Amino acid sequence: MSNKATTTPSSCARPLRLGRIGYLNVLPIYHPLESGIIQHEYELVAGPPAVLNNMMARGDLHVSANSSVEYAHRPQNYLLVPDLAIGSRGPVQSxxxxxxxxxxxxxxxxxxxxxxxxxxxxxxxxxxxxxxxxxxxxxxxxxxxxxxxxxxxxxxxxxxxxxxxxxxxxxxxxxxxxxxxxxxxxGLPFVFGVWVVSRAAAASGCFASDPCELLQRARNWGELHMDVILDLTLQGCPLTREELRQYYQGLVFHMGFPEMEGLRLFYHRLAEAGEIPAAPELEFFSM
The missing domain is CATH 3.40.190.10 (Periplasmic binding protein-like II)
Structure with a gap:
């Protein structure tokens, strides 16, 4: 955690606030948290990616799903959650x-x-x-x-x-x-979204338990109970159950080596195009 954050979140104000993208693709991660299957101390705050980006940048959230490009714009503010992403290794469909x-x-x-x-x-x-x-x-x-x-x-x-x-x-x-x-x-996967921890919140000692472990555990539950996720997703969705199954199967919820390589290349090309000052290092949170 070498870089000092440029914003100060509501630090250790309770409850801790966790941002949730308001899309179906993250339901496998958030359903066990929203339903009480996995207990936690966070207030969940839902919104589209751009809104969560702005809230995290202002320090209104302690942990959040964010656009991959938001991390590239303000890496000094964030630490990545290890082994967690929303991406694809081919067609993403959404x-x-x-x-x-x-x-x-x-x-x-x-x-x-x-x-x-x-x-x-x-x-x-x-x-x-x-x-x-x-x-x-x-x-x-x-x-x-x-x-x-x-x-x-x-x-x-x-x-x-x-x-x-x-x-x-x-x-x-x-x-x-x-x-x-x-x-x-x-030839690489694309990472559309990452999960980030506020550096300021981490430096303030806000986390009594590891937020990364919580999110990874929720993701693991969702992957093991996709039939439950499909039942929930079908409500008000224009896709059939089989189309939804194929959709979720095309998503990547992990940040393995290929995903990290794809993310680094995306940042490198953004920097070449002048969209960001430089490609940031991938720095991960750990307790």
Whole structure:
């Protein structure tokens, strides 16, 4: 914990606050915590990735799921939770570029990007810049709102539950899965989200028990009880049980060596593109 955090969270104020992405893909980790199957001392705070990024940056959370790019922007504030991530080793199915025309015909066309995402938007910019090698025009807004208003975008980046809901929309017959595009480009997994611990909270001695062990134990429970997770996910979900099973099977919830290599390469390419000052080291929390 060598770098001093630049923000001071509500330090050891009780209860400790744990950020939860409000998407189905993290249900295997958070259901045992939310249901009381695994006891803990945290107040769970749900929100989209961009909101949790901002809350963690302000020091409003002690531990949180965060966009991978948030760690790259403020590594001095955070320590990574070991062996925990949300990513894919191929198609992710919930981070999609949906388009009315083939991707190769999008040069100089507008692409709508949700303000909820930071990492997926950064990955999309890298793909167009360095993989497809042509420019597009980025706009920020709600694809669901635009479609409902009768003014659909030419192409849009959909993430999370919105991507699962709109992935077969008849007006957007062309679909690019960003997890698969990254794998084809690099041969490596892509890590969309990480879990981080506030350096300031850690330095203040806030944690009587290891938050990393708690999250890893929750993840392990979810992986062992996927039938329960599928039953819960089916409620109000447009996918069939088999589609959901395939979706979860395509996700990676661990941060092994290939995932760390993919994350380091992502940071290196962000730095090359001038999106971050430098690629950060991966520093992990330990008690």
């Amino acid at each position: 981070v999609l570029l949906l388009s009315r025309r083939p991707v190769e015909d999008l040069a100089d066309q507008p692409v709508l990007v949700s303000a909820e995402t930071h990492t997926s938007a950064a990955l999309l910019r890298l793909l167009f810049r360095d993989y497809y090698k042509f420019p597009v025009r980025y706009e920020v807004g709600s694809a669901t709102g635009r479609i409902a208003s009768g003014n659909p975008p030419e192409a849009f980046l959909a993430i999370g539950d919105e991507a699962l809901r709109l992935r077969n929309h008849p007006e957007f017959p062309y679909r690019l899965d960003l997890g698969e595009a990254w794998r084809q480009w690099t």
